[in-house]
Amino acid sequence: MAVRAVVIEADGGSRGNPGPAGYGAVVRDPETGEVLAERSEAIGTATNNVAEYRGLIAGLEAAAELGAAEVEARMDSKLVVEQMCGRWQIKHPGLRPLAAQAAGLVSRFAAVRFTWVPRERNRHADALANAAMDAAASGAAPAAAAAEAREATVVRATGTDPATTPASWEPRPTEEATRLILVRHGETERTVQKRYSGRGDVPLTGRGRAQARATAARVAALAPSVAAVVSSPLSRCTATAEAVAAQVGNPPVRTDDDLIECDFGVWEGRTFAEVREGWAAELDAWLASTRVAPPRGESFVTVAERTGRAVDRLRSAYPGETVVVVSHVSPIKLVLRDALAAGDAFLHRLYLDTAGISVLDLYPDGGVAVRSVNDTSHLADV
Secondary structure, three states, rough: OOOOEEEEEEEEEEEOOOEEEEEEEEEEOOOOOOOOEEEEEEEEEEEEHHHHHHHHHHHHHHHHHHOOOEEEEEOOHHHHHHHHHOOOOOOOOOOOOHHHHHHHHHHHOOOEEEEEEOOOHHHHHHHHHHHHHHHHHHHOHHHHHHHOOOOOOOOOOOOOOHHHOOOOOOOOOOOEEEEEEOOOOOOOOHOOOOOOOOOOOOOOOHHHHHHHHHHHHHHHHHHOOOOEEEEOHHHHHHHHHHHHHOOOOOOOOOEEEHOOOOOOOHHOEHHHHHHHHHHHHHHHHHOOOOOOOOOOOOOHHHHHHHHHHHHHHHHHHHHEEEEEEEEEEHHHHHHHHHOOOOOOOHHHHOOOOOOOEEEEEOOOOOEEEEEEEEOHHHHHOE
């Protein structure tokens, strides 16, 4: 039976960029969320962008087979979304035939809308794509697909192609963004000792309180008007948040459990060296995959799901306003990873200081602009 409208969730990726690649696509009923169709395939050696386009094409083909008239295509590839909307040029010859094929499919529908979504909201298609990449790595993909993929040019791991982005590009200049000022809490004894500090309620040190005051002054300089201050419920964050609130008009500090630090399980309070000594295999597995949790702890995939919920709530509750978010290193890294459309390796390469500030803008149509990361200029004298 034909359906009037569907939602397509599509993704693709490669291990190596280029490397073993695959895509996944899911077609859903927009009202019930019911899965109407799934598509996935290993495509041999390809780049991320080639695989992402292949995922979109597969989703559009499945929607056409279902007789859909209206389509919303959701992807966490900003490049594909912007190119299909006509806002970014397609300069790489390997992507042009794929974009043309997708455009031909788009013309078969009465209406098609493209929406960028954070990676955590594209988990089903991502899982299908990862399974296809596993198949590609095992050599299951046909040689013809690999030859086609080699035509594409390698782009950076963030998925952003600088050749397609105008130097003066400013996302959604006619729309008011929700600005999030992300603040990591001040120093604690465990941060000084470089110990895993998750759900344990460790207070700020004297220096941490001084950092909080300096951060508050910096936030007040950055934001003439703050609509809300939202914090993890742990005291190292609420103390930092209260210092900030006192400098920005004293809005009440609201806590959100979804902003709490990762649960490090049995590693809580231990140093990296101690964990390496006692749980070497488990540590290696955790470092290799965001789906793996520390023993009796929480995976980064789970942390990303809840921080994504928190960000979505703030975007909806404070359109066009500024919100200060006081949280921990893991949630803030995950928010920045998704904002930058970066890979998971980003989490282990980005360093966030205590009381560091990062700023990002969230636009109503899903666009994101990261303004700064780990600003610590206010801590020079602390």
